[in-house]
Amino acid sequence: MKHLRLVPGIVGLIAAFAVLAFVPSCGGSEASKAAAGDAVLQLHETGDPKSIDPHKAGDVVSSQQCGLVYETLYQYDYLARPAKLVPCLAESDPEYDQATLTYTFKLKKNVFFQDDRCFHPSAQGEYFENESEVERADVAAGRNLTAHDIEYSFKRLAALPDSGGFWVLEGKIEGLDEFREKATKLKGTSWDEDGEFFAYFDTPVSGLKVVDNYTIQVKLREPYPQFLYAITLSYGAAVAREAAEYYGDQLTRHPVGTGPYKLDNWWEQKELVWVRSPSFREEYFPTSDAPEHALWRPLMGKRLPLCDRVEFRIIKEAQPSFLEFLNGRLAASGMDKDQFTQAMTTQSELTEEYREKGIRLRSYEEPTIHYISFNMNDSIVGTPAGEKGRALRRAMSHAFNRADYITRMQNGRGTPAGQITPPGMVGHFDDYYMESQRYDLDKARQVLRDAGFQVEGSGDDWTTTDPATGKQVTLTVMHRSTRDSTKDYAVFLNNMGRRIGLNIENELMTFAEFLKRQDEGTGQAYDAGWVMDYPDAQNMLQLLYGPNKPPGINSASFADAEYDRIYKEMAVLDQEVPEQRETKLKLIKQLNEILDREVPWVLVEFRKIFSLYHEWFIPPPWEPANAFAYTYIKFYYVDAEAASQVSERKSPFWPGFILLSVILIPVGLMGWKVIQNQT
Amino acid sequence: MFAYVLRRVLYMPLILFGVILLTFTLFYMVASPDALAKMKLGEKATRLQVLDWQENQGYITWTDDGLEKRQATQRMSTAEAKEVVFVDGTDYESRSWLGLFGSYVGSVLTFDFGNDRTDKPVSERLWEGLGPSLSLTLPAFLISELVGVFFGLFAAMYRQSRIDHTIVISAIILMSFNGIALIMFGQKFLAADWAYFPVHGFEAGFQALRFLILPIILYLIITLGEKVRFNRIVMLDEVDQDYVRTARSKGANENTVLFKHVLRNSLIPLITRWTVAIASLYVGSLVLESFFGIPGLGSLTIDAIANNDVNVIRAIVILGAISFMIANLLSDVLYAVVDPRVRLE
Structure with a gap:
């Protein structure tokens, strides 16, 4: 039995390492625990938000987190369709003086910032990291929101060099660009260097005039009918100057807003936990008698927010998030390709098994478009190639079988795109489909022949030769991802090319590399997509406006004088004004027709979302408009009792016993052998 | 053995320098200042925003001509302003590779790798x-x-x-x-x-x-x-x-x-x-x-x-x-x- 002395040593070693390993695991800070009976809404994201600073939050995940804590002057009506703006921080609709291009906003008087250390007199002029824990714990009541906060917030959006959102105001407000020029230069890289930067906010901006504590006027430099939509993005959120100066660049991690929730904890890669803000004003769920709003009727008139706590769990992989959803630990879930097959019937309906589990389905079209943009400066496929280039673009477009792509690559989660504006938006025409975007292989080959290419072959195997070079025509499409699904898509494009004789090569790269190639204009074609920022077709049509050429957002470098002229005319028309709306629609149609003629893009699809939710969760009426509205979580409802019953689970005895036996029996036998050897 | 260990320890800075040089080259090629700015600011950022960010991060410096042009754009309409092109060498000076590499070496040696995408060190x-x-x-x-x-x-x-x-x-x-x-x-x-x-x-x-x-x-x-x-x-x-x-x-x-x-x-x-x-x-x-x-x-x-x-x-x-x-x-x-x-x- 001498060697059994080794056992305590080995056990000790493991224990020592285990302790060593666990001690540093206390790196992240834990969120507070939910109280019994709290309505807890658990949702998931695949990654952390980039920022919870509304003036830096450009992506959907960040904007949604900002929407929990920050508010804008207006918000999208939760129930009304089509999308409609209603006052949020503003008391009423703005007054607009067309002659002076001036908006006058009146603010609600009962809006307060959340209680925070930054409002404490002793915190003024201090940086939070220089204060002790005790000092930081000494919070003060949040103050009343005033027009100065709105003025400050517009200035801040302009002044931050790392704000991705200034594009919504660039060149639009009188004096703001000049303010930005100086402010960005004063911005240091640390709080200590920012003294002058903070002080510079006292400099007046001619286009921002505080009339009284609750009234502000904004003077535009040119007509900007999308202005209200633009400032309803998180970039238009009200930030308190005290908070921005106390937390400096770290405001992103210490949000202080007027919204319905307060950040309780953010543990990167794990979760973000929000709790109800006690200082949130009285706001109630909107009412409606419309029959299509029956699902929300029990909630109408209830005080917001409806949930006590919102937990965003960071779950990167599709399987665990779906399993957590099935176990009732997430209120809603999207579906990847495999999960879609598992949960849905061939008629795109939820299976009986899922329905019996209390799971429900909703589907809606997102205001997005997926397209392939050609580089119009390319010598083969672009403008320099003349008719031949146009023929290649048109042939590619005719050869793209959108229905097949949506069925096989997207499980039916999409609609073929035959025009540039997504369904549900002003500027989408139900009876219109660009001729150039219709799937027709014969026509594709004919277009190539007409342009002088030699097209030979049969079935699915064709060769298109350029007589000028005597070689098969090759086109390269660049992709912004190297994921397996992109590889499958590359094969799809490759096969598509074979059917019309084009050799389509695909370059899969990281997003950074993709952006670089796009900016440099070194690619032939780019697989791209766009999520609309607001419900105005201008947001989509700007992607082909000549002056937006790379490094701007017109990655196709499309330049057409007629298009540019009509776009400029269309962009300043307000779709909310009936007499302008008609003209605007006419111009949008004309722009589509130019695109139909020039084919700078192959339009692929408008993405359709299929999402599952538990019946104890009342989801939003998700249609396009809500994709722009990031403040809607306050309207979400969870039946706390029903939710807790679903997530309670019992473990069966036998599977565990059998598995344990399979592991322990051989180990035991070997241990027995060791003991035998000893004797 | 002590001499051997000491020799190996002394090799380490050289190997580390090689790694730093290699990673700098690779990352600079993959993620140019333009691409970094776009990743930080989003695809919708305008050229001027990209240049402002780069100036703030020390990648470029405006020239007097560039500043003048920049101010002139503020008097233009949005459409006209978009037509203005800022040229490297004339309107702004890009920082040299050597300068960027120097900053990079400094940051590695002080374990100051900057902030992540959520602005946390x-x-x-x-x-x-x-x-x-x-x-x-x-x-x-x-x-x-x-x-x-x-x-x-x-x-x-x-x-x-x-x-x-x-x-x-x-x-x-x-x-x-x-x-x-x-x-x-x-x-x-x-x-x-x-x-x-x-x-x-x-x-x-x-x-x-x-x-x-x-x-x-x-x-x-x-x-x-x-x-x-x-x-x-x-x-x-x-x-x-x-x-x-x-x-x-x-x-x-x-x-x-x-x-x-x-x-x-x-x-x-x-x-x-x-x-x-x-x-x-x-x-x-x-x-x-x-x-x-x-x-x-x-x-x-x-x-x-x-x-x-x-x-x-x-x-x-x-x-x-x-x-x-x-x-x-x-x-x-x-x-x-x-x-x-x-x-x-």
Whole structure:
């Protein structure tokens, strides 16, 4: 039995390492625990938000987190369709003086910032990291929101060099660009260097005039009918100057807003936990008698927010998030390709098994478009190639079988795109489909022949030769991802090319590399997509406006004088004004027709979302408009009792016993052998 | 030995410099200042916003002509302003490669890797992620190595017996399973369907244990087959040696032969493997962390790659290079410790 002395040593070693390993695991800070009976809404994201600073939050995940804590002057009506703006921080609709291009906003008087250390007199002029824990714990009541906060917030959006959102105001407000020029230069890289930067906010901006504590006027430099939509993005959120100066660049991690929730904890890669803000004003769920709003009727008139706590769990992989959803630990879930097959019937309906589990389905079209943009400066496929280039673009477009792509690559989660504006938006025409975007292989080959290419072959195997070079025509499409699904898509494009004789090569790269190639204009074609920022077709049509050429957002470098002229005319028309709306629609149609003629893009699809939710969760009426509205979580409802019953689970005895036996029996036998050897 | 260790330590800065040069070149090519600005500001950022950001980060400096042009654009309409092109060399001066490289070297030497994409200092993220990663990989590594050595020894001692055949066949079966499939299977049945473990998540301190058991078991299953086979081969080289026969002829029982003589003499190849493995423990197990929601460095790395968080990727690469340099030095020293015949000169 001498060697059994080794056992305590080995056990000790493991224990020592285990302790060593666990001690540093206390790196992240834990969120507070939910109280019994709290309505807890658990949702998931695949990654952390980039920022919870509304003036830096450009992506959907960040904007949604900002929407929990920050508010804008207006918000999208939760129930009304089509999308409609209603006052949020503003008391009423703005007054607009067309002659002076001036908006006058009146603010609600009962809006307060959340209680925070930054409002404490002793915190003024201090940086939070220089204060002790005790000092930081000494919070003060949040103050009343005033027009100065709105003025400050517009200035801040302009002044931050790392704000991705200034594009919504660039060149639009009188004096703001000049303010930005100086402010960005004063911005240091640390709080200590920012003294002058903070002080510079006292400099007046001619286009921002505080009339009284609750009234502000904004003077535009040119007509900007999308202005209200633009400032309803998180970039238009009200930030308190005290908070921005106390937390400096770290405001992103210490949000202080007027919204319905307060950040309780953010543990990167794990979760973000929000709790109800006690200082949130009285706001109630909107009412409606419309029959299509029956699902929300029990909630109408209830005080917001409806949930006590919102937990965003960071779950990167599709399987665990779906399993957590099935176990009732997430209120809603999207579906990847495999999960879609598992949960849905061939008629795109939820299976009986899922329905019996209390799971429900909703589907809606997102205001997005997926397209392939050609580089119009390319010598083969672009403008320099003349008719031949146009023929290649048109042939590619005719050869793209959108229905097949949506069925096989997207499980039916999409609609073929035959025009540039997504369904549900002003500027989408139900009876219109660009001729150039219709799937027709014969026509594709004919277009190539007409342009002088030699097209030979049969079935699915064709060769298109350029007589000028005597070689098969090759086109390269660049992709912004190297994921397996992109590889499958590359094969799809490759096969598509074979059917019309084009050799389509695909370059899969990281997003950074993709952006670089796009900016440099070194690619032939780019697989791209766009999520609309607001419900105005201008947001989509700007992607082909000549002056937006790379490094701007017109990655196709499309330049057409007629298009540019009509776009400029269309962009300043307000779709909310009936007499302008008609003209605007006419111009949008004309722009589509130019695109139909020039084919700078192959339009692929408008993405359709299929999402599952538990019946104890009342989801939003998700249609396009809500994709722009990031403040809607306050309207979400969870039946706390029903939710807790679903997530309670019992473990069966036998599977565990059998598995344990399979592991322990051989180990035991070997241990027995060791003991035998000893004797 | 001291001279040898000192020499190796002195080589380290040179190797590190090589790594820094290589990573700088690679990252500069993949993520140019323009691309970095776009990643930070979003695709919708205008050219002027990109240039303002670059100036703030020290990548460019405006020239007087550029500033004048910039001011002139503010008097134009938005459409006219968009037509204005800012030219490198005329309107602004890009910072030289050498200058950028100098800043990069400085940041590596001071472990100041800047902020991650959420504006948190990278060094803080690394420190916070280290604990969860080690709490998964260290126990998993130790247990799997102990079990692997135990089974390897046993198979070697009883070679060509039923015990050996059973161990070898079991090892081959384990090696044949796809790791991802095993993780998905374990997560679905053991966690989601039968509820023996949580499906996903993590908590600080000892609360983490219940979230770690399943990933550790899966790590063990995924890696055990290969370890047992490797160890068995290493041990087989030893069991026929003269010293083993001598030990037996002196009357030592099989356990003494196994654990005292064979194991000790097999340590050199094992140390080589362990040191390399230990050096990469800090990144945890990339896939396991990602699947089970352990907020460690593996998960951070995957997140950084997915989001082009260049500062984090750089830091992880540098940290990896340093770890491997230390691990290599450690393995050389350990060779001399476990085998008196090894002399480090």
